[in-house]
Amino acid sequence: MIAGTGRLLRPRLALLNGIAAMAGCLLAPEGAAMSLIGASLAGVTLLAAGGSALNQVMERDLDLLMERTRHRPLPTGELSPRAATAIGGICIVAGLVVLAGAGGIFPPLLGAGALAWYLGIYTPLKRRTPFALLAGAVSGAVPPLVGWAVTGGNLVDFRIVLVAGLLYLWQIPHFWLLQCRHAEDYRRTGLPLFAPGVTAGSPVFRVWIGAFAAGTLLLPLFGIIGGGAALGFCAFSLLLVLLALSRADVALFSSLNLFPLLIVLALYLQR
Numbered sequence: 591m592i593a594g595t596g597r598l599l600r601p602r603l604a605l606l607n608g609i610a611a612m613a614g615c616l617l618a619p620e621g622a623a624m625s626l627i628g629a630s631l632a633g634v635t636l637l638a639a640g641g642s643a644l645n646q647v648m649e650r651d652l653d654l655l656m657e658r659t660r661h662r663p664l665p666t667g668e669l670s671p672r673a674a675t676a677i678g679g680i681c682i683v684a685g686l687v688v689l690a691g692a693g694g695i696f697p698p699l700l701g702a703g704a705l706a707w708y709l710g711i712y713t714p715l716k717r718r719t720p721f722a723l724l725a726g727a728v729s730g731a732v733p734p735l736v737g738w739a740v741t742g743g744n745l746v747d748f749r750i751v752l753v754a755g756l757l758y759l760w761q762i763p764h765f766w767l768l769q770c771r772h773a774e775d776y777r778r779t780g781l782p783l784f785a786p787g788v789t790a791g792s793p794v795f796r797v798w799i800g801a802f803a804a805g806t807l808l809l810p811l812f813g814i815i816g817g818g819a820a821l822g823f824c825a826f827s828l829l830l831v832l833l834a835l836s837r838a839d840v841a842l843f844s845s846l847n848l849f850p851l852l853i854v855l856a857l858y859l860q861r
């Protein structure tokens with residue numbers, strides 16, 4: 591039951607969404623109390639975990655078809671759809687309460703909207719159109735907005751728009767690399783895939799990584815990330831481009847996954 595619940599909630603994916611929310615908190619110009627940072631981390635992690643659980647309830651038929659997902663607790667029968675829905679619901683309610691306690695009504699509204707988009711738009715669209723990915727990335731770009739909203743920040747501030755925009759850009763190659771790794775799996779499901787033939791060596795992939803790497807340089811350029819961290823970001827951008835050019839897909843996927851963590855570290859160290 592415990593192991594099944596772990597696979598249902600996808601803690602690594604949920605936690606990285608929580609870390610992305612921390613970035614939004616740490617971006618606040620007047621700084622943020624550790625209690626707000628912790629609440630953003632916990633609240634969004636709980637929401638993302640709950641979203642993963644409900645997504646797996648909705649996709650249990652597809653998960654049964656893929657080697658990557660057939661060991662999840664619903665295809666294996668470890669958890670019933672009712673139990674998984676209850677676990678997901680509890681996580682979501684807990685996440686909303688944590689965010690409301692820290693930042694009032696707006697952060698949980700943002701988080702609930704992102705979840706509604708993920709479960710109500712992205713998940714059903716996955717079966718119908720290859721462009722679902724472009725829709726899904728909207729929900730994945732919201733976590734920093736939630737952290738920013740917890741500090742009372744105005745969402746039209748260019749700093750948070752840049753960070754959320756970079757997270758949007760980041761998700762496409764993040765998924766393309768997974769799509770390459772699990773190509774046979776996805777073919778078996780018959781899901782319409784966004785640019786299915788794209789590999790790390792494809793021109794469009796390299797252009798996308800180049801655009802993302804160039805976009806990350808705007809963080810030091812606009813003084814959002816300064817000092818030694820700025821140099822670190824420039825090195826990270828160069829690393830992504832070099833890994834893409836050398837077709838080091840596994841290293842590129844792991845490096846890409848560091849992006850939200852690097853932003854949080856850079857912002858935390860310059861507090």
Ligand code: HEM
Pocket residue numbers: 600602603604606607610658723725726727728729730731761764765768847850
């Ligand atoms: C359109 C948006 C996204 C799509 C389609 C997507 C897709 C995926 C898929 C299919 C996996 C493999 C999961 C598994 O096999 O259990 C995955 C893993 C992961 N994703 Fe994403 N993801 C998206 C957005 C995000 C966001 C916004 C974050 C965090 C900020 C994130 C962080 C991760 C992490 C940390 C993993 C786990 C990698 C591992 O366990 O090795 N993803 N993603």
Ligand SMILES: CC(C)=CCC/C(C)=C/CC/C(C)=C/COP(=O)(O)OP(=O)(O)O
Pocket residue numbers: 607634637638641642645649659700701704705708712726727729730732733736
């Ligand atoms: C503020 C907040 C909570 C925002 C929502 C963050 C969130 C849940 C992002 C989801 C990212 C995503 C599309 C994951 C893959 O789902 P998938 O169904 O493609 O993955 P799968 O094939 O492994 O099931």
